[in-house]
Amino acid sequence: MAVELAPDAEVAALAERTATFVRQVVIPVEERLGGVARTESVRAELQAAAKAAGIFVPHVGTEFGGHGLDMRARAAVFEEAGYALLGPLALNIAAPDEGNMHLLEVIATDEQKTRYLAPLAAGDLRSCFAMSEPAPGAGSDAGALATTAVEVPGGWRIDGRKWFVTGADGAAFVICMARTSGQPGHAGGATMFLVDADNPGLRLVRHIETLDESLYGGHLELLLDHCVVPDEAVLGEVDQGFRHAQVRLGPARMTHCMRWLGLARRAQDIAVARASERTVFGSTLADLGMAQAMIADNEIDIAASRGLIMQACWELDQGRSAAQATAIAKTFTSEAVWRVVDRALQICGALGVSGDVLLGRFLREVRPFRIYDGPSETHRWSIARRVTRAATAARSSTTAAGEPRP
The missing domain is CATH 2.40.110.10 (Butyryl-CoA Dehydrogenase, subunit A, domain 2)
Incomplete structure (x- = not known):
């Protein structure tokens, strides 16, 4: 079955509204605060604006005020929200609340949904x-x-x-x-x-x-x-916590990837704008081969991350465990996002290191993602273990069928 990459018209429109909202409303606040919101007044201001724009909690069901987006649809919208550090907070899709809403919607009793999920989705509590x-x-x-x-x-x-x-x-x-x-x-x-x-x-x-x-x-x-x-x-049920946690684990890893991919795009845009206007040694940075290589590598990392995220989301939407796909996507995206932001800062030179743009803040924010939600090393171990177990099982099956072992 083919994976459909393009979102449908309704999701595309929601993603476009989110992109406009982030650029017009969120980024000015983010730049004023240096990328960090520490007060309830800021959270309330941003979330009220997102509600007015009709883009609040897009991932939860309509009965809780959302759009009921599946994982592939979330990928398009969450990436646009992640274009600013405070975008996910504004839409109420930031960690850990977003993952907790998903978990409660699937696992909680009706009484628990009324007491915990409904006010969480409304932004009334965290x-x-x-x-x-x-x-x-x-x-x-x-x-x-x-x-x-x-x-x-x-x-x-x-x-x-x-x-x-x-x-x-x-x-x-x-x-x-x-x-x-x-x-x-x-x-x-x-x-x-x-x-x-x-x-x-x-x-x-x-x-x-x-x-x-x-x-x-x-x-x-x-x-x-x-x-x-x-x-x-x-x-959920007693003694079933690890099993129930799988409801949250894979999707939450992917929504992290979506949000950080949006920020990587922002870093790339900052770098490309700087390279296009900055003149050195008689030409713009964008005309120099080394800068072009970094810009190209950023585009490759962004596109590859998006493809891996979409594959994992498709598997999740099909009801599969998607353990291998989410581990691969999380490992690659967390490292790719770091590379993109790091290259963007390098292209911008002293400006990138300064506080005049937020690339230094972006770099500090994305680095821990290679540890959060499972370090890259743990995911690589799990990925390799699944592959080798499958190979061992295939050899055993072949031997049991009477065919010679290769």
Whole structure:
């Protein structure tokens, strides 16, 4: 079956409206703030404008105020939103809220959707997702999950420490992964819980200082100490947390890629404009072979990333796990985006390093993406393991059929 690359007319129109909105409304705010929004007033201002433009929460269902876009349609719109660092925040499609909305829409009960999803989609509150833990707890290896949840009368008591919880400062609730059976290192036994931020057993320990600063609400360390939640706080089924997390994992990796690809395009546009106007050694930069090579390589990286994202999104829309496709797309795009922004800064020279353009901010923001949502090395290991397992299975099948082993 062929993969349709061009969005339909309705999606194309939404993407165009998003592009116009980002350029006319978001970028002026972003340039004024240096790419970082730290106050609720800025978030509220941008989101109100996005609602008025009819482009708010395009990924959620119409019953929650969105457009119900599938993954391929999201690719077109999210890329346009990502053209500015604050574009995703304006459309309410920034991490982690966007991924949490997707998860809640698929997994949550009707009561949970009313209490958590509806106000989250409306922009009335924010959320976070607490999976990662300080070493030796869960990180790239989710099975190392050490936070525990044990049954108590009427509910569960959660104990553990989480860190790198993006958006936790000011979040109204946490989706927390805790171990309800087994031991750290076991592949199963996890459960997701909805924990309200005002729970007395939940404490924000500290802000973690990081290279990036644009993800709203920061990256925090949390402590859950005798944090008691009711039975209705279970999201999904007990002991099925890792399975349910797959609903969020692949799509969230791809939406990250879409957003950062938009920013790579912005960096390329800044570099091309500079190369076209900057005169050195009797010609413009754009006439020099070395600058042309960097511009061309940027175009190649952008196009290749978009193609890999689209392939993975098509598989997700078909209901497949898309584990291999999303791992390949995430690994390549995270590294390609870095290359594009780095080349763009190099083309701009001293201007690129200065604060007069935002390329330095872009570089700091995109670098961690090679670690977030799984480091490139972990994805490469998984990609290779799937390939070698498939080859081993094919050889075993051939041998079992009586055919000689090659």
